[in-house]
Amino acid sequence: MGKILEVNNLKTSFFTHLGEVQAVRGSSFSMNEGDILGIVGESGSGKSVTAMSIINLIEDPGKIKEGSVIFNGKDLTKLTESELTEIRGSEIAMIFQDPMTSLNPVFTIKNLMTEVILRHTDMSKKEAIAHAIKMLDLVGIPHPETRINAYPHQFSGGMRQRVMIATALSCDPKLLIADEPTTALDVTIQAQILELLLKLKDETNTSIIIITHDLGVIAEVCTDIIVMYGGMMMEKGTVDEIFYEPNHPYTNGLHNSVPHIVSGKRDRLIPIKGSPPDLMKPPTGCPFSPRCPHAMQICLEEAAPMFKLSDTHTSACWLLHEDAPQVKGYTKGGKQDD
Amino acid sequence: MGKYFLKRFAAAILTILLIATITFFMMHSIPGGPFTRERPVPDSIMVRLNEKYHLDDPVFIQYLDYMKGLVTLDLGPSFSIIGKDVIDLIKGGFPTSAKIGLMATVLIIILGIPFGIISALKQNKPIDYFVMFMATLGVTVPSFVIATLIIYVFAGLLGWLPTYGLQNPLGYIGPVVALSGYSLSFVTRLTRSSMLEVLRQDYIRTARANGIKEIVVMGKHAVRNALIPVITYVGPMVAAILTGSFVIERIFALPGMGGYFVESITNRDYTTIMGITVFYAAFYIIMILLVDVAYALVDPRIRFEKGAK
Ligand SMILES: Nc1ncnc2c1ncn2[C@@H]1O[C@H](COP(=O)(O)OP(=O)(O)OP(=O)(O)O)[C@@H](O)[C@H]1O
Numbered sequence: 001m002g003k004i005l006e007v008n009n010l011k012t013s014f015f016t017h018l019g020e021v022q023a024v025r026g027s028s029f030s031m032n033e034g035d036i037l038g039i040v041g042e043s044g045s046g047k048s049v050t051a052m053s054i055i056n057l058i059e060d061p062g063k064i065k066e067g068s069v070i071f072n073g074k075d076l077t078k079l080t081e082s083e084l085t086e087i088r089g090s091e092i093a094m095i096f097q098d099p100m101t102s103l104n105p106v107f108t109i110k111n112l113m114t115e116v117i118l119r120h121t122d123m124s125k126k127e128a129i130a131h132a133i134k135m136l137d138l139v140g141i142p143h144p145e146t147r148i149n150a151y152p153h154q155f156s157g158g159m160r161q162r163v164m165i166a167t168a169l170s171c172d173p174k175l176l177i178a179d180e181p182t183t184a185l186d187v188t189i190q191a192q193i194l195e196l197l198l199k200l201k202d203e204t205n206t207s208i209i210i211i212t213h214d215l216g217v218i219a220e221v222c223t224d225i226i227v228m229y230g231g232m233m234m235e236k237g238t239v240d241e242i243f244y245e246p247n248h249p250y251t252n253g254l255h256n257s258v259p260h261i262v263s264g265k266r267d268r269l270i271p272i273k274g275s276p277p278d279l280m281k282p283p284t285g286c287p288f289s290p291r292c293p294h295a296m297q298i299c300l301e302e303a304a305p306m307f308k309l310s311d312t313h314t315s316a317c318w319l320l321h322e323d324a325p326q327v328k329g330y331t332k333g334g335k336q337d338d
Numbered sequence: 339m340g341k342y343f344l345k346r347f348a349a350a351i352l353t354i355l356l357i358a359t360i361t362f363f364m365m366h367s368i369p370g371g372p373f374t375r376e377r378p379v380p381d382s383i384m385v386r387l388n389e390k391y392h393l394d395d396p397v398f399i400q401y402l403d404y405m406k407g408l409v410t411l412d413l414g415p416s417f418s419i420i421g422k423d424v425i426d427l428i429k430g431g432f433p434t435s436a437k438i439g440l441m442a443t444v445l446i447i448i449l450g451i452p453f454g455i456i457s458a459l460k461q462n463k464p465i466d467y468f469v470m471f472m473a474t475l476g477v478t479v480p481s482f483v484i485a486t487l488i489i490y491v492f493a494g495l496l497g498w499l500p501t502y503g504l505q506n507p508l509g510y511i512g513p514v515v516a517l518s519g520y521s522l523s524f525v526t527r528l529t530r531s532s533m534l535e536v537l538r539q540d541y542i543r544t545a546r547a548n549g550i551k552e553i554v555v556m557g558k559h560a561v562r563n564a565l566i567p568v569i570t571y572v573g574p575m576v577a578a579i580l581t582g583s584f585v586i587e588r589i590f591a592l593p594g595m596g597g598y599f600v601e602s603i604t605n606r607d608y609t610t611i612m613g614i615t616v617f618y619a620a621f622y623i624i625m626i627l628l629v630d631v632a633y634a635l636v637d638p639r640i641r642f643e644k645g646a647k
């Protein structure tokens with residue numbers, strides 16, 4: 001299984017009237033074919049900007065300042081706009097959080113879907129319609145031959161998200177980026193959509209990035225997880241590593257603020273105190289240090305490097321440095337990863 | 339769909355009858371009558387005149403008579419232009435008003451919408467500032483000032499255009515430009531702000547993320563949505579341009595309906611006032627009805643929401 005995506009030191013900023021908003025401040029990660037990568041973090045941590053940076057679709061006044069996004073051997077940050085439009089929607093597809101507003105209200109589903117299919121394949125109009133119907137059937141829309149003529153507002157939120165998924169997968173992408181695909185939906189529908197994504201992944205062998213602020217979503221479906229905070233990656237590892245051996249105070253904070261049901265009784269939730277950093281004036285040190293229960297002097301002065309705990313597990317926390325005081329639950333002396 | 343528009347049509351007819359009624363009674367509440375003159379007409383003649391035109395009947399009977407005529411599209415004879423029916427006055431004047439109004443409408447649409455779109459796409463660039471400056475000017479300067487300026491500069495100083503009348507085709511330029519100034523500016527601004535609003539929508543991001551070419555994102559996905567508020571404005575605007583051309587017609591001395599209307603009011607020419615008012619009201623209401631049809635064609639949400647299944 002080859003590498004499908006490699007993001008190196010990605011930095012994306014928005015140059016607003018008030019100043020530079022440093023939304024993503026140096027992310028690096030890679031994905032193998034068939035991986036399902038989860039990106040988790042609270043609101044404003046830079047998850048969506050990371051996703052949009054991958055397809056190089058950062059709108060004014062934003063810019064990718066530094067770094068590279070290697071997809072299939074090509075650096076997407078170096079391609080021209082017309083080369084990028086060839087890739088978007090065909091090799092890398094995306095679905096968004098709010099299915100109610102993400103479909104153009106004045107066109108039929110047929111029009112919207114065939115537009116994408118005709119754009120990226122050699123199919124005739126007729127074949128494209130047949131293909132769109134097949135995709136709608138695949139994502140579980142009943143009576144796709146007639147429903148394809150409907151307008152977005154004639155579908156429920158869950159059904160619209162299925163339409164979005166059908167469109168996204170219609171050109172057989174190698175990578176699907178789902179930015180909070182279930183956040184706007186009912187809990188029962190959320191589970192159905194996730195199940196659908198998993199089922200489709202098995203059938204098409206598409207790699208998937210799922211962005212969410214809900215650890216619960218990620219646990220069930222992902223193979224790997226990145227925890228983001230304040231525009232930076234805090235911890236990265238396999239699902240088991242992030243869930244059973246978390247090695248970053250922020251990851252621990254996230255776990256404690258999610259309900260766990262232990263032997264039938266609910267634990268008390270412990271919210272993370274304080275609020276996320278101002279990305280206009282990001283702290284020089286670790287972005288989480290002002291809220292961190294274990295913060296040390298160095299945390300305020302310098303952002304921690306990624307300490308390597310295993311081949312797959314890295315964490316940006318000074319507690320892992322060999323000279324750090326021993327704190328229960330944190331593995332000291334991980335190798336610095338550079 | 340069909341049922342909905344049938345209902346709308348019935349409401350339109352009712353509205354027209356209501357407007358006719360209100361106009362009728364307001365007109366009769368103004369002191370004096372069609373034959374009141376500076377130099378009084380001898381009483382005996384006055385009695386005969388009133389008798390001839392049934393002005394001696396109680397107002398309510400006159401009202402019923404008029405409405406009876408109205409439903410058979412008989413607007414009656416003019417009281418001041420002897421020997422002419424009101425319908426003839428409308429037939430004589432409306433084509434000129436309509437021609438100028440339509441030209442202005444076409445100008446507004448084929449310039450205003452593209453200007454607005456370009457301005458939105460080049461937001462905060464010099465071209466946007468320039469277009470917005472012109473549009474602000476156009477909204478604030480009254481049409482009669484524009485008309486006067488055109489006559490003064492292009493007809494007077496430069497001699498490129500005729501000062502009045504339509505004998506020379508160049509004569510259309512002045513009235514049409516003066517008539518479109520305000521709405522052209524308004525449509526430009528409306529299209530621009532509507533376009534900017536649409537460009538922020540999630541479905542535009544979806545189209546881009548699907549690799550749709552930028553020109554299609556703009557021309558198909560954005561413009562169709564951006565035009566919805568513009569359509570709402572254009573319908574009543576057409577009616578307003580046609581009815582609002584009185585002043586311009588006067589300035590350029592055009593043989594349109596404006597002249598008749600203004601005179602009919604000073605002369606208390608009851609039938610002409612009524613005829614032109616009802617005609618314009620009907621015209622206005624039909625335009626609004628057309629807007630609704632256009633609206634439903636562009637925006638499926640409306641089509642299905644109001645559509646009788
Ligand atoms: N167009 C923009 N102009 C200015 N700042 C922006 C813009 N888009 C995003 N940002 C800023 O970038 C930061 C990261 O935003 P992003 O949307 O990636 O957060 P997120 O992690 O996806 O959060 P959420 O869970 O709310 O979607 C935020 O502070 C946001 O204010």
Ligand SMILES: [Mg+2]
Nearest residue numbers: 047048049179
């Ligand atoms: Mg987001």
